[in-house]
Amino acid sequence: MNNNDTVQQFTHPGAQQDTGASDNGVTADEQTPSSKNTPSHAETLENVQADLQAQPDAQTNHESDADHAEQPARPAPKKRKRRWGDRSDGRRIRTNPPMARVSPYIMKTRLTSCNMFEDVIDMTSIDKYIKEKRMQGNKNISLMHVLLAAYARVVSQMPAINRFIAHQEVYTRDGDIWISLVIKKEMTLESPDTVVKIHLTPWVTVDDVAKEITRVVEEYRNAPGGDFDDTAAILNKFPGLFLRFAVGFLRFLDYFGKIPKKLINLSPFHGSLFITSMGSLGIPTIFHHLYDFGNIPIFLSFGAKEHKYELTPEGRVERKSIVKYTIVMDERICDGFYYAAALKYLRRLLKNPWLLDSPPETVVEDID
Numbered sequence: 526m527n528n529n530d531t532v533q534q535f536t537h538p539g540a541q542q543d544t545g546a547s548d549n550g551v552t553a554d555e556q557t558p559s560s561k562n563t564p565s566h567a568e569t570l571e572n573v574q575a576d577l578q579a580q581p582d583a584q585t586n587h588e589s590d591a592d593h594a595e596q597p598a599r600p601a602p603k604k605r606k607r608r609w610g611d612r613s614d615g616r617r618i619r620t621n622p623p624m625a626r627v628s629p630y631i632m633k634t635r636l637t638s639c640n641m642f643e644d645v646i647d648m649t650s651i652d653k654y655i656k657e658k659r660m661q662g663n664k665n666i667s668l669m670h671v672l673l674a675a676y677a678r679v680v681s682q683m684p685a686i687n688r689f690i691a692h693q694e695v696y697t698r699d700g701d702i703w704i705s706l707v708i709k710k711e712m713t714l715e716s717p718d719t720v721v722k723i724h725l726t727p728w729v730t731v732d733d734v735a736k737e738i739t740r741v742v743e744e745y746r747n748a749p750g751g752d753f754d755d756t757a758a759i760l761n762k763f764p765g766l767f768l769r770f771a772v773g774f775l776r777f778l779d780y781f782g783k784i785p786k787k788l789i790n791l792s793p794f795h796g797s798l799f800i801t802s803m804g805s806l807g808i809p810t811i812f813h814h815l816y817d818f819g820n821i822p823i824f825l826s827f828g829a830k831e832h833k834y835e836l837t838p839e840g841r842v843e844r845k846s847i848v849k850y851t852i853v854m855d856e857r858i859c860d861g862f863y864y865a866a867a868l869k870y871l872r873r874l875l876k877n878p879w880l881l882d883s884p885p886e887t888v889v890e891d892i893d
């Protein structure tokens with residue numbers, strides 16, 4: 526992506542480990558418009574950078590009037606007319622610069638195209654935020670919800686990180702954010718796990734994410750197995766040779782964008798982000814590989830809460846809680862500068878999670 530790409534903007538109307546899983550993981554038992562102006566891509570990045578500088582720090586004035594005001598209705602995502610080459614789960618990007626257009630032919634798979642990033646979350650603000658939320662009655666709020674809300678907020682301003690590669694072409698999801706998440710019914714070795722998919726939009730807040738996860742987990746609790754598990758169980762009954770043929774046929778259909786949309790919505794390998802909590806297992810984070818089946822371009826993993834000691838400028842020793850997280854990402858969906866800006870924005874949101882209590886004022890649409 527170069528700086529001459531255009532976007533559209535839509536305005537909103539009107540090291541000790543703590544193995545406590547409640548702050549990190551999710552288990553089934555724990556969860557009971559159109560624009561008149563089209564700024565350049567460079568202007569959009571500049572707007573994000575200016576927003577980062579203008580936002581208050583986490584410790585100042587996070588309880589604004591907006592926290593108590595009734596939020597206006599959120600606009601539905603803009604519906605584009607499907608064109609030849611689009612898929613049921615994405616719109617083909619047609620104005621990519623030459624290098625971005627060629628790179629999927631040079632780097633043919635996600636495993637050979639991934640970059641790895643590691644960072645540390647200072648939990649001071651997030652712990653305070655979660656404590657406030659729980660005192661307000663939102664008992665299920667955890668780091669998982671904050672991370673997913675922050676990711677959706679980054680997508681709202683930098684939609685290129687919600688792209689994917691298929692058939693050596695770059696596609697964008699146009700406001701549909703699909704999250705794959707592993708859950709267990711119980712935190713025991715014998716308890717089976719499954720992958721559920723959560724649908725978000727760029728307008729979501731932390732509370733919205735919590736409600737959606739609770740809804741999906743409750744559905745899994747009330748109907749154990751779920752559609753994906755049922756489909757996998759059916760395939761598992763066939764001999765290995767037939768299973769190999771079936772998976773190969775699905776790969777063929779996926780390459781040409783012909784997998785039925787219902788099946789794509791079930792597949793945990795098709796989506797925007799795969800997230801896993803190593804913290805719920807009480808262990809450090811890992812660099813999890815991307816899958817060559819499906820089209821998920823980003824895998825985020827975060828570990829158990831740890832504690833470190835820092836020397837302050839005043840000469841005092843302070844004990845801080847931190848959580849390490851890693852991101853493995855497909856470098857073909859956008860360039861390094863774009864990724865860097867997105868990661869900086871994510872870091873700022875995690876430093877001040879109160880910004881995620883209100884929807885974004887505007888949502889930026891990806892290029893044509």
